[in-house]
Amino acid sequence: MTRRPRAGRAPRAPRLRPLATYAAIAVFLAACGEEVRDSATNPATPQAADLNWLWSLSFWMGTVVWIVVMILLAVPILRSRRAHDDEPAELATASAPGRQPPGAEIDGPMVAADPARHAEARRDAKVRSRLLWIGGIIVPVIILFVLLIADGRVGATTAHVEREGELVVDVTGHMFWWEVSYPEEGIVTANEINIPVDRPVRFRLLSEDVIHSFWLPPLHGKTDMIPGQENWQSFVPTQTGRFRGNCAEFCGIAHAQMVVWVEVMEPDDYDDWVLANQSPPDAPETESAIAGERAYFEAGCAACHAIDGTASVARVGPDLTNLASRGTLAAGIVPNTRDNLRELIIDPWGLKPGNPMPPTIIDDDELDALLDYLETLQ
Numbered sequence: 001m002t003r004r005p006r007a008g009r010a011p012r013a014p015r016l017r018p019l020a021t022y023a024a025i026a027v028f029l030a031a032c033g034e035e036v037r038d039s040a041t042n043p044a045t046p047q048a049a050d051l052n053w054l055w056s057l058s059f060w061m062g063t064v065v066w067i068v069v070m071i072l073l074a075v076p077i078l079r080s081r082r083a084h085d086d087e088p089a090e091l092a093t094a095s096a097p098g099r100q101p102p103g104a105e106i107d108g109p110m111v112a113a114d115p116a117r118h119a120e121a122r123r124d125a126k127v128r129s130r131l132l133w134i135g136g137i138i139v140p141v142i143i144l145f146v147l148l149i150a151d152g153r154v155g156a157t158t159a160h161v162e163r164e165g166e167l168v169v170d171v172t173g174h175m176f177w178w179e180v181s182y183p184e185e186g187i188v189t190a191n192e193i194n195i196p197v198d199r200p201v202r203f204r205l206l207s208e209d210v211i212h213s214f215w216l217p218p219l220h221g222k223t224d225m226i227p228g229q230e231n232w233q234s235f236v237p238t239q240t241g242r243f244r245g246n247c248a249e250f251c252g253i254a255h256a257q258m259v260v261w262v263e264v265m266e267p268d269d270y271d272d273w274v275l276a277n278q279s280p281p282d283a284p285e286t287e288s289a290i291a292g293e294r295a296y297f298e299a300g301c302a303a304c305h306a307i308d309g310t311a312s313v314a315r316v317g318p319d320l321t322n323l324a325s326r327g328t329l330a331a332g333i334v335p336n337t338r339d340n341l342r343e344l345i346i347d348p349w350g351l352k353p354g355n356p357m358p359p360t361i362i363d364d365d366e367l368d369a370l371l372d373y374l375e376t377l378q
């Protein structure tokens, strides 16, 4: 048995309306919640402010174009409806789609025979061609030209950042973490970048494996990190604070968990940070930490990691020299706590699926000693 749709009612349409309403509400509510800080629309450098200005300009121009197009679309639809309502009853029936008798030509002869309609048709054609010229050529050319000028201006201001007294930091993308090194200061760290406020910073961006993209939304735009090529990004941080960035080029399974934190500090605090990080960590003193250092080498950690002042110098994984003074683990995704450190060592995929660190099989005493040792690294 086939079900016939009831006459005069589009099946299903009414059900979609509440669904669409909920979807629209959900989209709006998605913007609520915690303080939106680490966003490109909340810039903390003049360079990011310029980029945000360019984005807003394109957004608002696009919005105006969209509204005008919607109006232009609505006008003929409403007009043709009104025209239908005005038509005599039999004509309206005859001109309804699908009801035309074969061979009937409703419009042509009727229009030609009626001089008023003929004039109206010519006026319509004129309006149409004028609209085509203005809306299809003149306005788009003006809009694109405005955007071109704005784009060039922002490109110039973001490319020419003051270089006097700049700080150079090398950042190398790895699957799935960031190697951070300060060539002048002789510091190597990972996933957390400390920089002083009001001093230009220039990042030399590299990649060790695949293409990554360095993106600190409140501080600057995205810059690709390409194997075998140096890319540069510079800006002047004008606000202190802690900012979150993320890899912005899909680089593999843990791409979304490749987070980087930037701490913009007062110059004095930054100088203290540099001093504290220029010297290797003190040798372990407690019995447990000494045993932990031994466990570190026995478990093979030194095959991939480096700790200044020890025989561990590999660069496959993040440098652990100042591990205990970092706030986060596994490329910025979890707080640096003893429990997270333990989980990372025995079950790295539990914390961050797909990361290249192998699980370590180690007995509990040794693991505790190892954690005691890692907690001395600062």
Ligand code: HEC
Binding pocket: 175, 176, 177, 190, 191, 254, 296, 299, 300, 301, 302, 303, 304, 305, 316, 317, 318, 320, 323, 326, 328, 329, 330, 331, 332, 341, 344, 345, 352, 355, 356, 357, 358, 360
């Ligand atoms: C085969 C190489 C390899 C070995 C062996 C290895 N790791 Fe790792 N480790 C890595 C890589 C790669 C990462 C980065 C993972 C990520 O965040 O994607 C990492 C991350 C870490 C981190 C987090 C660092 C940070 O700042 O986020 C710690 C701590 C760590 N490893 C400790 C150890 C310890 C302790 C051992 C020995 C028990 C060890 N690793 C063995 C490769 C290795």
Ligand SMILES: [Cu+2]
Binding pocket: 173, 174, 176, 211, 212, 213, 247, 248, 249, 250, 251, 255, 258
């Ligand atoms: Cu990446």
